[in-house]
Amino acid sequence: MVPPPQAAPVPLERDRSNRTAATDSSARPAVRVTNLSKRFGDGPDAVVAVDDVSFEIPSGSIVGLLGPNGAGKTTLIKCLLGLVVPDSGRVEIDGVSVHDAPRRAYGRVEAMMEGARNLYWRLTVRENLRYFASIAGEDPDTVADRHEDLIDRFGLTEYADTQVRNVSRGVKQRAAIASTLAHDVAVTFLDEPTLGLDVESSLTLRNELRTLASEADVTVVLSSHDMDVIEDVCDRVIVIDDGAVVADDTVENLVGALEVTGYRITVGRLDERTLERLDATVPIDEITHVGDRTRLELSTDSREFYRLVAVLESEDVRLSAVETLTPAFEDVFVRLTGGDP
């Protein structure tokens, strides 16, 4: 690694000096997946774990992999890392093929797998950072500043010289993520990084992930069951179901595609005859009488909404309030996959 010529380097800024001219391109995605497929078993019992998946992830972004249990998220991550050899397709990390030149690609990638320690519990937090930097080919002394910065960013100063076995789960998780950044990575894969964390630790982690992506140009690919984490942190979401990509867009666009899925209309109390007439015009999902008012909820588009309003006007019913209903991100997920996250 060649240190920056200027004094006071920003430790977490990525050192691009190790890129070869042939691979250096600002337009190149951090991760490029092309027609990736993996099937386990043969014949009728075969399971398609990854089904012709293609996507690109730009450098410095945070992308969430979302899908129901057994959707193929972990297998996909393992294929991206070369831990599982795909039947077909290609994976490039920072322009280098993981399957053709794995050792060159691994210089730019790290991973934290779900439900595992990911660290040596008998070493301290700082010793773990040094160890994982070393097995990535770095001189741990030259990246000591980077480690101090990580320790500070992830709130690990108090625990830096404590053996990992003696710290809380939240601290272990933060230390594990910090260790994936102990050397100059382009991409880090985090499988369920907030699993088991309390709210405060989870929020701290989310902030740090965002900061890392924006300041340090680290691309983060994370899978999570926590919809809040995905919605809060990710620039983009790739929804996986039965091994295939069923959606690939920003959270806003995914929600926006289904935006105004219905209306909640509050009017003066309606009698049965009017309600029957309304229901015959537009199916009403829910009717609630509250005091002298009636609240109607319907899943429909704006054309039908105006037909319903016309019926109400013909019945001389005044509208007290109209609210448009937008789906939560979780609703979008359920609609895309038909399952629980």
Next chain:
Amino acid sequence: MASMPLGGYGHLFVAVLRRELLVFVRYPVDAMGAVVVHSIIFAILFVGGTAVAGGAFADSLDAVVVGYFLWMLATTAYMTIAEDIQAEARWGTLERHFVSPFGFANVLFAKSVAKLVLAFVYAALLLVVMLAVTGTRLHVDVLTIVPLAVATLLSVLGVGFAMAGVTVLYKSVSNWTGLLQFGFVGLVAAPALEWEWTVLLPLVQGSHLLQRAMRDGIRLWELPPSSLAILVVTAVGYLALGYLVFQRSQKRARRLGVLGDY
């Protein structure tokens, strides 16, 4: 490796050795367990052998000490490789070693060598205990013993690599790894002079030469070049074979999607 400077391998080796030493220092009781257990087993063997065989046992005591010393070195080196793979997989650190730019097998080799260094420390302590218990005197010429023991243990590392590959692929193979451990007894005690073909097996030639060096005081440079050549060829051969088995096993494990799944 195309882009990894040589110095990087130095950092790798220092890191894995440093980790072993830190754990050794922090958990000395745990670390010394192997020495204590082997010392107790040897003491039982010594008392039992003396009681049953009397003078005959006493006549071959120096051979027993040398053989036990080598067996302890071999089992420690071999078992730690196979057990290390399983432990790393349980901890979720196996995958992290896999994505090292050094290559999984090279990282494993560096870890094995680091463990071998500690195995020498354990074996040296055990040797002191055995010499004290039996009152035996042996020639301990470090310049002779260390190269011979290292070359001997390279073939064991090869066997360890092969078993590590089998472990990666089939997971629960602890019964087999344990069985092989006792197979080393036969290899250490194999009659290399009577059955010359046995020198092609792992450990056998090294054990024979170590016996000559430690019992008869023969120096490394006094040993026949042909004997040393057999030692080197078997060491490199078994190491290469074990490495190959490991590489093929981990590739198959990745195709089956079972790498790291325990």
